[in-house]
Amino acid sequence: MEVFVQLESVKFHNGGYCWQLARLAGSKSWKPRRFFAVFLSFVHPKYGLCVIDTGYGPRVRAAQRTFNGRLLNFLLPIPRNQPFEQANYLASGHGISTHHVNLVFVSHFHADHIGGLDLFPHSTFVYRHETLEELQAVSGYSQLRHGFLPMLIPSFFESQGCKVGEACFTQHAERLPGLQVYDFFKDGSVLLLDLPGHALGHTGYFLRLQDKSLLYAVDAFWDLEAFQKSARLPAPSRAATFNWPAYCRTQETLRNIQHTLKLNPLGCHCPHTQAYVEQL
Numbered sequence: 001m002e003v004f005v006q007l008e009s010v011k012f013h014n015g016g017y018c019w020q021l022a023r024l025a026g027s028k029s030w031k032p033r034r035f036f037a038v039f040l041s042f043v044h045p046k047y048g049l050c051v052i053d054t055g056y057g058p059r060v061r062a063a064q065r066t067f068n069g070r071l072l073n074f075l076l077p078i079p080r081n082q083p084f085e086q087a088n089y090l091a092s093g094h095g096i097s098t099h100h101v102n103l104v105f106v107s108h109f110h111a112d113h114i115g116g117l118d119l120f121p122h123s124t125f126v127y128r129h130e131t132l133e134e135l136q137a138v139s140g141y142s143q144l145r146h147g148f149l150p151m152l153i154p155s156f157f158e159s160q161g162c163k164v165g166e167a168c169f170t171q172h173a174e175r176l177p178g179l180q181v182y183d184f185f186k187d188g189s190v191l192l193l194d195l196p197g198h199a200l201g202h203t204g205y206f207l208r209l210q211d212k213s214l215l216y217a218v219d220a221f222w223d224l225e226a227f228q229k230s231a232r233l234p235a236p237s238r239a240a241t242f243n244w245p246a247y248c249r250t251q252e253t254l255r256n257i258q259h260t261l262k263l264n265p266l267g268c269h270c271p272h273t274q275a276y277v278e279q280l
């Protein structure tokens with residue numbers, strides 16, 4: 001029988017928030033709500049402390065002063081005076097000493113997921129290098145369309161990269177039917193999931209814990225109820241999606257997995273995920 005390694009101390013953290021209408025996430029409500037930039041930390045028994053994404057960070061404020069940064073902040077306003085603006089907020093607010101973080105997994109290159117990368121100068125970054133190369137090569141207008149602010153990639157990022165190629169992802173029909181998967185540590189503890197549609201190279205994570213497994217779908221949906229009902233997102237949200245048909249197919253695959261494997265996906269900005277954050 002195959003023995004899988006289990007992760008310890010899986011925690012959810014709020015790395016700041018922006019405001020947006022709940023309706024844009026597929027909810028029926030037109031009220032504005034906070035979209036928290038959730039990131040995760042966990043301990044692998046062999047490879048130590050790891051995080052998935054970083055939330056916002058102090059550098060986001062500088063990036064907002066660029067032309068594209070101003071436009072993105074107009075669309076997704078990030079209120080002032082948030083804890084993430086302090087350089088030591090991960091240690092003081094989340095108990096994370098970045099010197100002790102071995103690996104930073106990057107789900108995709110939107111500011112609310114990579115805004116704190118420069119706070120990890122001693123870590124190795126796990127990311128899809130073809131995605132970053134493509135984002136860096138396109139025009140400023142195209143980068144805006146991708147929601148990519150190059151300034152958020154610190155100078156040491158690529159030299160400290162553990163680069164994941166697209167060829168690493170393969171079918172894993174018996175465990176996660178329909179998804180392309182990469183067993184990162186080769187021990188079943190962390191599977192990188194190709195979840196196309198939301199953004200270029202958008203990646204989710206299957207995490208094996210002691211008592212259960214988590215399917216962290218990141219931005220494959222923003223509202224669990226809307227996702228479960230297959231609610232159609234309004235036009236601005238569809239327009240902001242990198243590849244709408246792929247996004248719909250990814251959601252359908254995740255709904256099938258949820259139904260057959262009884263594995264509830266969690267979304268980064270979904271209000272239901274806040275229940276996990278507050279358990280800390």
Ligand SMILES: [Zn+2]
Binds near residue numbers: 110198199219
């Ligand atoms: Zn995103």
